[in-house]
Amino acid sequence: MSQLSGQDYMKPSPSPTSCSHGRRPDRRGGRVAPDPTRDIAFDIVEGVIVHRRMLDTSLEHSVAARTAEPRDRAAAHRLAATVLRHMGTANEILAPFLKREPPEPVRVVLLIGVAQLLFLDTPAHAAVATSVALARRRGLVPFAGLVNAVLRRVAAEGAQALDGLDQPRLDVPPWLWQSWGRLARPIASTLGHEPPLDLTIRPGDAAPPGGEVMPNGSVRFAPGAVRVVELPGFAEGTFWVQDMAASLPARLLDVKAGERVADLCAAPGGKTAQLACAGAEVFAIEREGRRIERLRANLARLGLDGVHVIQADAAQWRPDAPLDAILLDAPCSATGTIRRHPDAMWIKRPRDIATMTQGQDRLLAAARDMLRPGGRLVYAVCSLQPEEGEQRAQAAAAMGLVPDPFTPEELAFLPQARTPEGWLRTHPGMLGAQGGMDGFFAARFRRA
Numbered sequence: 451m452s453q454l455s456g457q458d459y460m461k462p463s464p465s466p467t468s469c470s471h472g473r474r475p476d477r478r479g480g481r482v483a484p485d486p487t488r489d490i491a492f493d494i495v496e497g498v499i500v501h502r503r504m505l506d507t508s509l510e511h512s513v514a515a516r517t518a519e520p521r522d523r524a525a526a527h528r529l530a531a532t533v534l535r536h537m538g539t540a541n542e543i544l545a546p547f548l549k550r551e552p553p554e555p556v557r558v559v560l561l562i563g564v565a566q567l568l569f570l571d572t573p574a575h576a577a578v579a580t581s582v583a584l585a586r587r588r589g590l591v592p593f594a595g596l597v598n599a600v601l602r603r604v605a606a607e608g609a610q611a612l613d614g615l616d617q618p619r620l621d622v623p624p625w626l627w628q629s630w631g632r633l634a635r636p637i638a639s640t641l642g643h644e645p646p647l648d649l650t651i652r653p654g655d656a657a658p659p660g661g662e663v664m665p666n667g668s669v670r671f672a673p674g675a676v677r678v679v680e681l682p683g684f685a686e687g688t689f690w691v692q693d694m695a696a697s698l699p700a701r702l703l704d705v706k707a708g709e710r711v712a713d714l715c716a717a718p719g720g721k722t723a724q725l726a727c728a729g730a731e732v733f734a735i736e737r738e739g740r741r742i743e744r745l746r747a748n749l750a751r752l753g754l755d756g757v758h759v760i761q762a763d764a765a766q767w768r769p770d771a772p773l774d775a776i777l778l779d780a781p782c783s784a785t786g787t788i789r790r791h792p793d794a795m796w797i798k799r800p801r802d803i804a805t806m807t808q809g810q811d812r813l814l815a816a817a818r819d820m821l822r823p824g825g826r827l828v829y830a831v832c833s834l835q836p837e838e839g840e841q842r843a844q845a846a847a848a849m850g851l852v853p854d855p856f857t858p859e860e861l862a863f864l865p866q867a868r869t870p871e872g873w874l875r876t877h878p879g880m881l882g883a884q885g886g887m888d889g890f891f892a893a894r895f896r897r898a
């Protein structure tokens with residue numbers, strides 16, 4: 451991996467670092483105790499930043515995760531997500547202690563150490579010792595001393611160094627920050643925290659106790675406060691998990707009982723469920739086989755057996771008669787959900803956005819052709835990127851779809867989300883004191 455020794459990477463310390471509880475690394479290079487949480491976290495973070503794989507895919511690739519207890523997998527997921535949420539800041543903290551760029555796996559170990567020292571409640575001695583052990587298990591024995599020395603310095607000096615850093619700015623890749631314009635700081639200021647859990651309650655059913663009712667009717671629980679499957683009503687299908695912002699596009703389609711409606715990109719089915727609960731005859735179109743399974747299972751739990759679930763490419767599929775209304779929740783960069791999926795920030799590139807917009811335009815044109823004259827379309831994306839939101843609404847109008855702006859009355863519960871054009875734009879800083887919400891864009895049209 452390198453002809454240099456670990457010491458060649460470390461800047462000399464101005465004074466010997468004292469860390470009274472820091473254990474000396476095991477210099478024998480012998481067996482170290484298993485630690486599935488950190489092994490899996492290493493696989494995830496390496497998968498994201500080295501191989502540019504999404505967090506969930508990296509977790510699937512992790513050999514250590516295959517035999518791990520669910521508790522260890524969950525802890526690893528949380529540790530890896532913490533690294534990814536604070537990665538810019540953690541790299542800035544490490545910079546003064548490193549003379550040269552360490553090999554990527556060593557940086558991953560250091561980042562996991564910094565996350566535990568500065569952003570989780572791990573005692574310093576445990577964060578340092580487990581990181582040194584992780585380096586050894588990963589075949590990085592020559593770097594164990596470097597990991598020990600650097601993390602001991604972070605333990606001693608890191609918290610103070612944090613005070614001087616613009617963390618929101620550091621923790622967002624510059625191209626994304628720029629793309630968000632004046633919303634960049636309000637958005638980025640929320641990204642250091644886990645988001646809350648929102649439930650949509652099936653009409654007529656009681657909400658599980660203990661949640662906060664949000665202005666749109668979603669019921670919110672603090673991060674980590676409850677386990678969804680243990681909440682009363684889960685098995686009976688009285689609610690489903692759906693961020694409050696994600697519940698708005700289907701609501702704004704305003705379907706009536708008996709209308710024929712398509713949900714063109716349906717899985718896992720939160721919006722399909724809303725349309726079906728409103729009494730519409732729903733055609734749920736989904737291209738991916740595995741996601742169809744999930745969609746079916748979710749609808750079955752909610753007792754919504756009347757939905758027509760169809761595996762097809764929505765750009766090709768056509769109904770046998772024109773539709774009254776369509777929800778197009780188009781595939782997108784998903785930058786609106788980076789509170790839940792911080793990996794996306796480090797995987798997406800500007801060119802991915804251009805690829806997505808081409809697919810969005812194909813789906814918009816297909817949706818237009820499926821509607822009866824006067825039929826309604828809500829186009830939505832869980833994206834913060836104007837190319838996928840505002841600019842696609844302009845593209846839809848250029849395709850002959852007639853804008854049908856959301857009225858102030860329809861958005862009276864969240865007036866700040868209504869744009870001057872009458873579109874919906876939410877972002878994680880909105881209702882920030884109550885836990886914020888995902889970033890969504892939605893616009894409504896009619897077929898002429």
Ligand SMILES: C[S@@+](CC[C@H](N)C(=O)[O-])C[C@H]1O[C@@H](n2cnc3c(N)ncnc32)[C@H](O)[C@@H]1O
Pocket residue numbers: 714715716717718719720721722735736737738741762763764765779780781782832
């Ligand atoms: C943003 S997610 C939809 C979320 C869903 N509407 C909900 O609320 O639960 C996009 C979905 O569209 C599916 N998809 C992507 N391209 C598609 C296409 N051309 N036709 C049908 N489904 C597609 C993806 O597999 C994915 O499940």
